[in-house]
Amino acid sequence: MSVTDAGSLVVVCGLPGVGKSTVARQIADRTDATVVRSDAVRKTLYADPTYSPEETASVYDALLSRAENRLDRGESVVLDATFADARFRTAAVELGAEAAAESTLVCVECDQAVAERRIRERDGISDADVDVYRQFAEAFDPVELEAVVVDNSGDERETATQVDAHFA
Numbered sequence: 001m002s003v004t005d006a007g008s009l010v011v012v013c014g015l016p017g018v019g020k021s022t023v024a025r026q027i028a029d030r031t032d033a034t035v036v037r038s039d040a041v042r043k044t045l046y047a048d049p050t051y052s053p054e055e056t057a058s059v060y061d062a063l064l065s066r067a068e069n070r071l072d073r074g075e076s077v078v079l080d081a082t083f084a085d086a087r088f089r090t091a092a093v094e095l096g097a098e099a100a101a102e103s104t105l106v107c108v109e110c111d112q113a114v115a116e117r118r119i120r121e122r123d124g125i126s127d128a129d130v131d132v133y134r135q136f137a138e139a140f141d142p143v144e145l146e147a148v149v150v151d152n153s154g155d156e157r158e159t160a161t162q163v164d165a166h167f168a
Contacts, residue, residue, distance in 0.1 A: 007076035008033065009067060009096035010167075013083035013143070014108035015136050016128035017119035019152035019159065023108045024080035026160055030167040031076050036066050038081035060088045064095055071099040086141035093145055104166070105147040112137070114153050 008031055012024045021037065028035045042049050042059045049055060060081070067077045077100075083089040089105065096103025110118075116130050128136075150162045 006099060006101040007071050007074050008102040008104075009071060009076070009092075009100035010078045010104045010106060011083065011089065011092040011096065012078060012080050012106045012108060013089055013147075014110075015084075015115065015140060016082060016133045017115040017122070017130075018108045018110035019115075019118070020080050020082075020108045022156060023106065023150050023152060023159060023163060024078045026163040027106070027167050028078045030163065031078070033076035033078045034070060035078045035080050036063060036070075038063050038079075041066065056085075060091070064091060067092070068095055068099055071095075076100075082136060082140075084136050084140045086144070089141075089143070089145065105143075105145055106166075107143050107147045107149050109149060109151050109153075111153040
């Protein structure tokens with residue numbers, strides 16, 4: 001397949017509760033892409049997830065494999081995961097460089113108080129609660145790769161304006 005037949009890959013990372021899924025959906029809508037969420041992949045692989053390092057590594061392997069399969073078919077993909085560990089981020093960015101016509105890393109940020117409120121109010125597939133958010137905040141590897149930063153502290157319209165600046 002030539003690179004012109006390849007789709008695009010967008011890797012969306014950030015702490016739990018910052019709005020990665022909101023940003024991923026907005027990007028997918030603008031780029032005609034499919035969102036692949038680590039939360040959904042984990043639930044498919046593990047009925048009762050433990051979140052052990054080995055389990056997490058297998059989830060990211062599966063996430064990247066699903067992205068690669070779609071990219072090989074010329075589809076565009078948005079990966080929605082915490083990517084707290086720099087090695088998983090790097091692997092995703094390398095996959096994009098090898099298999100996608102275009103690849104972008106997006107870091108979603110959000111004011112801590114807003115993120116914690118959203119976590120308390122949300123109902124969905126994610127198992128992350130405020131304690132998990134705080135643990136990830138301490139353990140999140142710094143993003144040293146080139147990335148688009150989206151601040152999702154405001155309302156969805158403000159976030160959409162930032163997404164449009166890069167993906168419209």
